[in-house]
Amino acid sequence: MPLHLSLPMMKEPEFFESRENLFSHFSQYIRLSPALQADLADKIAIVHFRKGDTVHDTSRVCRESYFIRQGLLRTYYLKDGKEISEYFSAEAEWVNSPRSFMQQQLDIYSIDALENTEAYRLKVADLGYLFDHYPEMERYARLSMGxxxxxxxxxxxxxxxxxxTEKYAHFCQAYAGLHHRIPLGMVASYLGIAQETLSRIRAR
Amino acid sequence: MPLHLSLPMMKEPEFFESRENLFSHFSQYIRLSPALQADLADKIAIVHFRKGDTVHDTSRVCRESYFIRQGLLRTYYLKDGKEISEYFSAEAEWVNSPRSFMQQQLDIYSIDALENTEAYRLKVADLGYLFDHYPEMERYARLSMGxxxxxxxxxxxxxxxxxxTEKYAHFCQAYAGLHHRIPLGMVASYLGIAQETLSRIRAR
DNA sequence: CCCGCCATTTGACCCAGGTCAAATAATCAT
DNA sequence: ATGATTATTTGACCTGGGTCAAATGGCGGG
Known part of the structure; x- marks a missing residue:
């Protein structure tokens, strides 16, 4: 199944505002030279996903990474026919299928949108180019991975x-404001507990 | 309590052989320029730990990282007065207290030696120097973290x-040859199961 | 506004594995 | 070697939370 995404159709001012969001994220880790800034702006596109859209599926090698400007994505895999949520990604986070993206091979993870989502897209080839030409990008990657x-x-x-009970408490704290936005069943599989158990815990 | 470690006292040939081990590890990820090679050789020392020695404890900020040439270290923390093993590190792996080393702050992890261990030591300040002067070191860090x-x-x-049972099976596979070298109680806490349970599983 | 499909809740039952206790085996220091 | 200390095994018991089933609630599409 082909990747389902709509193309950006934004007014200029909004577009600029968007880019600055990403740039300020980079600035938390490295100093952005004008040259790098220009190259980044050139490589990065804005994409939109609708709630329920598939962002990535297991039939393809993951060749792009997304930095979420607004919205909520979920990375999951299938086990015994059921979807197991591996993690959730919200504003100001990079998302991809890690091993698939890093080693350019197939992997078990799919990604879908839990909310309408607006994201920056960076292709793996362009990322490679940036790594090759800007040592500070390597540093950014090292630091943000840390x-x-x-x-x-x-x-x-x-x-x-x-x-x-403690797992759920830890989840609420780690994903602070997010836990309202995620369906209960998905939280349960993320935590590795049965949906029914989580429902009972909530009804404490 | 001060760090307990013995100084290297090796014959030259053995020393050279050692260094090449580390260099060939780096070579798996990046091309080692002669200049970087020389700087690395200058910054790296060989240290020895005896079985039972404390490599790092929670009272200090972790300021050095060790690359194991031979031996076995364990990273653990205390929970309710009991030691919980976080992971085990053997030949050709870097070991430190991750958050403490990366952010230079105190953290809950201690490290001790499960076997007599010979390791390369790299200080955080020297690592910073290498990152600042050799972009390929940034790349090495990024790739090996991946x-x-x-x-x-x-x-x-x-x-x-x-x-x-499945957890133990996965452990045996992930830590291939190592599981003989690690006491049962430590494996149990690593897996998050009771020592008694693991004992019964082994006696399958 | 209504219908059908999921998501969530509630109930009943059961077992993997935790806890406590005590015996046995392995390891270490003198 | 030998006794002391620590690690592993074994047994008995009990509970958190998994599974299965069925009722109820919510939401998106027509």
């Missing part, structure tokens, strides 16, 4: 020795 | 929906 690391380790800790 | 990522995600998957 903070992800902490989250993953925390999650592993939370999965191992905590009760279902 | 492969860690896959492992962490796999582990999260394995923790969520699998029985204790």
């Amino acid at each position: 903070s992800l690391f902490g989250h993953l380790i925390e999650r592993i800790t939370s999965l191992r020795f905590t009760s279902a | 492969s860690l990522f896959g492992h962490l995600i796999e582990r999260i998957t394995s923790l969520r929906f699998t029985s204790a």
Whole structure:
């Protein structure tokens, strides 16, 4: 099934505002030279997804990464015919199918949109170009990966020795404002507990 | 308590052989220029730990990273007075207390040696120097982190929906030859299951 | 506004694996 | 070697939370 996405159709001012969002994100990690800024602006496109759209599926190698300007995406995979949510990504986060994108091979993860979403798209080939020409992009990648690391380790800790109730509490804190926006069943599979159990916990 | 480590006291030939190990590791990811090679050789020291030694403890900020030439280290933390093993690191892996090393702040993880261990030591300040002067070091960091990522995600998957038996099977496969070298109780806490349960599983 | 399809809730039942306790085996230091 | 300390095994018991089933609630499309 082909990737389903609508093309940007925005007024100029809004477009500029958008770009600055991404740029200011970069600026948290590195100093953006004018040259890099220009090259980035050239490589990055804005795309829209409608709620329910498929952003990526397992039949393809993942060749693009998305930085969410607004909206909510979900990365999931199938296990015994059921969808298991791996994680959720909201504003100011990069999303792709990690191993598929990094090693350019097929992988089990699909991505879909839980809300109408507006995102910047960067193709893997363009990212490679940026890495080759701007050492500071390498640094950006290293630094931003670093903070992800902490989250993953925390999650592993939370999965191992905590009760279902504690897992949910940790989730609410880690995904702060987001947990309202995500259907209960998906939260349950993210936490590795049964939907029914989570429903009972909520009705505490 | 001060860091307990013995200084290198090696014959030259062995020393050279050691360094080449690390260099060939780097070569898997980047091309090592002679200048970088020289700088690396200058910054890196060889250290030895005896079985049971503390490599890092929670009272200090982690200011060095170790690349294991031979041996086995364990990263763990205390929960309710018990040691929970976070992960094990063997030959050809970098070890530190991740958040403490990356953000230069205190964290909950300690590291000790499960076997006599010989490792290369790189100080955080020297690593910063290398990042500042050699863009290819940034690339190395990005690429080598990438492969860690896959492992962490796999582990999260394995923790969520699998029985204790499956967790142990996954562990044996992920840590291939290593599982003989690690005490049962530590494996159990790594997997998030009770020691008694793991003992029964093994006696299948 | 109504219908049909999911998502969520509620109830009943059951088992994998946790806890506590005590025996046995392995390891270490003297 | 030998006793002391620590790691592993074994047994008995119990509970958190999984599974299956059925009722109820919500929402998007016509």
